[in-house]
Amino acid sequence: MIRCPNNHHLALLLAALIACGLLLDSAHGQSPTGPVSMRQAIGYALAQNPELSVFPKDLRIAEARRLQASLVPNPEISIFAEDFGGSGHFGGANVIQNTLQLSQVIELGGKRRARIRAAEAGRGVVNFDFEAKRLKVAAETAQAFVDLLGAQERLALSRQGLDLAERFVPDAEKRVEAGRSSPVETTRARVAVAAAKITVEKEEGQVALARARLAAQWGSTQPQFSRAVGDLRNSPVVASLSVLRSRVAAHPALAKGEAERAQREAHVAVERRKAIPDVTLSGGGRQLNETDDTSFVAGLSIPLPLWNRNQGSIKEAQLLASRSDDEIRAVEVSLNTQLAIAYESLEDAKIEFTLLQSSVLPELQKAFELTNEGYLNGRFSYLELSESRRALAESRLQYLQALINYHKAAAAIDGLTGASSKTSDFSK
Secondary structure, eight states: OOOOOOOOOHHHHHHHHHHTTIIIIISTTOOOOEEEOHHHHHHHHHHHOHHHHTHHHHHHHHHHHHHHHHOOOOOEEEEEEESOSOSGGGSTTTTOEEEEEEEEEEOOSSHHHHHHHHHHHHHHHHHHHHHHHHHHHHHHHHHHHHHHHHHHHHHHHHHHHHHHHHHHHHHHHHHHHTTSSOHHHHHHHHHHHHHHHHHHHHHHHHHHHHHHHHHHTTTOSSOOEEEEOOOTTSOOOOOOHHHHHHHHTTOHHHHHHHHHHHHHHHHHHHHHHHTSOOEEEEEEEEEETTTTEEEEEEEEEOOOOSSOSSHHHHHHHHHHHHTHHHHHHHHHHHHHHHHHHHHHHHHHHHHHHHHIIIIIHHHHHHHHHHHHHHHHTTSSOHHHHHHHHHHHHHHHHHHHHHHHHHHHHHHHHHHHHOOOOOOOOTTO
8 A cells, every 4th residue: 555644734734743742842852763654754853853953043143143232332441641751850750640531432323223123133034044944844854754655665566576476486387387388487487586576675775765864854863763654645635826826925935035135224224323433431530649639531532434434334235235136036936936846746746646546557457467367378478477567567656656746746835835735634
């Protein structure tokens, strides 16, 4: 039986997983054992995928930048000693003047507020990047899961082929003994068994590789689960291409682009405000050693923006901001192109497996049964029987691959649209 999982489109599946507490509680730091469903596989991947694990740190980095942006300049303390070690009256330290002064830069033009806004915009970029990556990981996990189901089914088909090939050897020997066939037929039957054994070994290796690729989605290098469970023949109902295109507009990658544009525009504001000179206020006390008198000192300094008005940095920030529209458009085109490709693959696969299931496979199965019966009755040669068996086996593999292609395309569409379409229960 061809098996696969619940292919609830990924947005609904993520919500269900979070509601069940699977993502962060039961799955964290663990690997599944025993049979695993697609729901479980995606849950473990979203909780433990190495690429997703960095995002909490990225968020803390953004929060740290926001904290730093909110800080005001530190005050500065200065100590001066004047009028000593000279000549004549200023020799020695008789008339030395000691000054203790405290200075504070006062930021003007809303610099601190602009820095905070830019930092907060950066936090939005991190959030949307995380959401886009979650969709990607969920889709990739679903595709890896389907690959494993396909590998398991190919292994099952190869074992069926081996059993069938082994059953033909005694039949061929009986025909040779009865003088109804050439001894070459026995040799061909045994060669077919050897070839079938090689195919089984190859498919066993493919299952092991597919298990490893799926386990890697939740950061495991040693798969602990036994197998994937589900039914590939339960095909999801996918919305029309026009509906799916409308859903692409809500993809987090586009929201990330908008957040990056807001961040860059905020940086333009930061650079513009840097052109506004800050005021430095200073004040302190002075002691005159000659008379032991004291006095207060105060000052104010303002840079004169004659040559450097931060023109270069402002221009750079403006150019970076101007790139945002083109970058967002490029992402939009890429998403819609990927959607069109995935949808076309899905439609092609649907046509293929529908025709194979409805007409090709039944006819080939009937032809094989008739050929097998005729072979046992001496009406057909082993070559004719072998050709009929080969055609049936190849069509079964073609049908399986069409189902795999369909489900992988559906998973890709889920990752691009983040929406849910009605589907059957793959776990049945």
